[in-house]
Amino acid sequence: MKTPRSEPACHASRTMHQSIEVSAALIFHDGKLLIAQRHAEAHMGGLWEFPGGKREPGESFEQCLVREIREELGVEISVGELFEEVAHTYPEKSVHLKFFTCKLLSGEPQPLGCAAFKWVGTAELRDYEFPAADAQLLEKLSRLVNWPGVA
Numbered sequence: 592m593k594t595p596r597s598e599p600a601c602h603a604s605r606t607m608h609q610s611i612e613v614s615a616a617l618i619f620h621d622g623k624l625l626i627a628q629r630h631a632e633a634h635m636g637g638l639w640e641f642p643g644g645k646r647e648p649g650e651s652f653e654q655c656l657v658r659e660i661r662e663e664l665g666v667e668i669s670v671g672e673l674f675e676e677v678a679h680t681y682p683e684k685s686v687h688l689k690f691f692t693c694k695l696l697s698g699e700p701q702p703l704g705c706a707a708f709k710w711v712g713t714a715e716l717r718d719y720e721f722p723a724a725d726a727q728l729l730e731k732l733s734r735l736v737n738w739p740g741v742a
Contacts, residue, residue: 597622609684614629614652615643616660616693617627617674617732623710625695627663630706639719641690641728642705652689660693663704667696675731679724 600626611742618625627642629635646652653670660668671692678687711719716729 599652606713611684611686612646612652613643613686613688614646614659615641615688615690616654616656616668616670617641617666617690618660618693618695620695620710623666623712624716625700626709626711626716627702627708628709635722637706639709639721639738642724648706653691656691656693659704663701664698664700664708666700668693669696675728677727678722680725688724688728690728 594635601627616625625642626639628639629637630740631637632639642660642663643656647658656670657668660666671694673689674692675690676688677690680686682685702708709719713733713735721729
C-alpha cells in the first residue's frame with residue numbers, strides 16, 4: 592500500500608518567516624500577577640498571556656510596554672528589571688519576547704485591548720492556557736518562593 596506523498600520540505604522555506612519583537616509586563620500587585628486573555632479572533636485567540644505587544648521601530652522595549660499597557664488596559668505602569676527573555680518559533684513566525692517586572696502606578700485595569708484580565712496567584716497560573724512561547728517563563732514563575740515586589 593502506497594502512502595500519500597507530502598509536499599516537498601523546500602516549499603515551506605520559500606515563504607517569508609516573520610520575526611517579531613514583543614515586550615510583556617509582569618505586573619505584580621497585592622501578591623497577585625495580572626494576566627490578559629486574547630480576543631477570540633486574534634492569533635492564538637482565547638489563550639491567556641502577560642499583557643504587552645509588538646515593539647514599534649525606534650521604540651525601546653520599555654517604551655513599548657508603557658504604550659501597550661496604556662492601550663490594552665488603560666493603566667500607567669513603571670517598568671522595572673528584565674525578568675526573562677525568550678525566543679520561540681511558531682510555524683508562521685518567530686517571536687523574541689522580553690518580560691519585565693512592572694509596578695502599577697495609577698488606574699484600574701480595564702479590558703480595552705483584550706477580552707478579559709485577571710489577577711492570579713502562583714498556584715492559579717496552571718489553571719490558564721498560555722501560548723507555547725510562555726512555557727519557559729511560567730516554569731520560572733512557578734519555582735519562585737516570593738514573586739518580585741511581594742513582601
